[in-house]
Amino acid sequence: MTVDDRFEQDLMETVRDRVIDPRSAIITGPVSDWATDFSHAEPEWAADPYLIQDELRERCPIAHTERFGGGWLPTRYEDVAAIAYDTDRFSSRAIIMSNVRPPLELAPVGGVPPISSDPPFHHDARKLLLPAFTKTEVAKQEQATRAFCHALIDELQGQPVIDAARDYAQHIPMRVIADMLGFPPEDGPQFREFVEHALEGVNAPPEERVPRIQKLFDYLLTQIRDHVDNPRDDLTTYLINIELYGQKLAPTHVAGTMSLLLIAGIDTTWSAIGASLWHLAKTPADRERLVAEPGLLPTAIEELLRAYAPVTMARLVKADMHWNGVDMKADDWILLSFPAANRDPAQFDRAGEVVIDREINRHAAFGLGIHRCAGSHLARMELRIALEVWLERFPDFSLADPAAVTWATGQVRGPRTLPLRIG
Structure with a gap:
């Protein structure tokens, strides 16, 4: 069997294994009570999850839902941290809370290692990626990132209103990640489609979800084939060639890590x-x-990350248990809200305010525990350069229409439309 055949066969088997859990009836529509019926897929959550989380923290700090086959939402920092660090009772084999529960056989690797991996495999899979995300390696990308940000603004110069999410923010990580993986930068529109389908379409029916997953893996297979035929100095070639435990990575490991990145x-x-x-x-x-x-910008960035932490992760309960006052069942979801943890007044002074010169700021925007984001240095660099260049070129701007700002639903929250008036 050729390398191409091996990759294709294994990848298609992976897609077929991502079955819809029969207990996960698709429930949509307004939430009746966030304490007993929460859903991160509804527009109320996207519009402002902080009011919801603050109210739950006071009234019902570990909320429950029957949606997605059953799950829990802790809102206190101490509970979020306890679950994040407890790999004995909570599995990471699935980190997107949806109607898809990967089979137990996927543990400890999971579908998108290392973020979906459990110990002891996680440690070794994560270690493979760390060299690419050190401060030294990230610093090598600063000049190109800054030049690209200026090029984006050159194209926007003179427009009285700019959609800063669509025409600026989204393009920066697309270019950086495409360069790191060795993907064509002109494929950016496809990247956006993959992102939206993976993270915002979690409540779509199976006949929609499965083809979307298939489309992503088809794209990754094309890139893998090209890198096998034309090796170069990038992360994709590295993942294809690197060895773990004396063997090259399984095709599903390679493609899963590529999809994660x-x-x-x-x-x-x-x-x-x-x-x-x-x-x-x-x-x-x-x-x-x-x-x-x-x-002051580096300090301000940490506060902006705390206040508007974009990422919420998920875990699966490993076995029936009574935990912190609630009865959890095996394979119940845990929606691990780092944004909620970051706004817990028991952990942060003036937790609901944005204090851009906050000095003590041990936020959880990059996660907690063994799965803390391996790319945090890269993310900080991109955020810093993006803001430095924007503030240099557009020091005076405001919301053109606050009502026109829209936010992504799901577990990564950020503006999808952001019309700003320049000057």
Whole structure:
């Protein structure tokens, strides 16, 4: 069997294995009570999850839902942290809460290693990626990233209103990740489609979900074939050739990691850049201060990450148990909200406010525990460069129409449309 055949056969088997859980009846529509019927797929959540989470933290700190086959939503920092660190009772084999529960046989690797991997496999799979995301390696990309941000703004110069999410924020991580993986940068529109289908279409019926997964893996297979035929110095060639336990990575491991880098690497940073620009557009005092004190930006970025943490992860309960006052069942979902943890007043002073010069800021925007984001240095670099260039080129901007701002649904939240008035 050729390398191409091996990849294709294994990848198609992986897609077929992503079955819809028969207990996961698709439930849509308005939430009746967030304590007993929560859903991160509904527009109320996308519009403002913070009010919901704050109310739950006071009334019902571990909410429950029958949607998605059953799940739990902890809203206190201590509970989120406890689950994130507890790999004995909570599995990461699925990190997107949806109507798809990957079979137990996928553990400990999961579909998108290492973020979907459980110990002990997780440690070794994660270690393979770390060299590409060190501060030294990330610093090598700063110049190109800055030049690309300026090029984007060159194209926007002169427009009185700019959609900063569509025409600026989304393109920056698309270009960075495409360069790292060795993908054609002109494939950006496909990347957006993959992101939206994977993270925002979690409540779509099976006849829609499965073909979307298939389309992503078809694309990855095409890129793998091209890299097998034309090796180059990028992450895809590295993943194809690297060995773990004396053997090359399984094709499903290669493609799963590529899909993780492509989807999570784009959407998280796209969302963080957009949310930061949204805040600065609606908060002139903070915008003016950062323009006057550019040295404050790194501190401000940490606060913007805390206040508008884009990422919520999921876990699966390993076995029936009574945990912190609730009765969890095996394979119940846990929606692990780092945004809720970041706004817990028991953990942060003035938790609901954005304090851009906050000095002590041990936020959980990049996660907690063994799955803390391996690409945090890259994300910080992209966010910093994106804001530096924007503030340099457009020091005066505001929301053109607050009602026109829309936010992504699902587990990565950020502006999808963000019309800003320049000047």
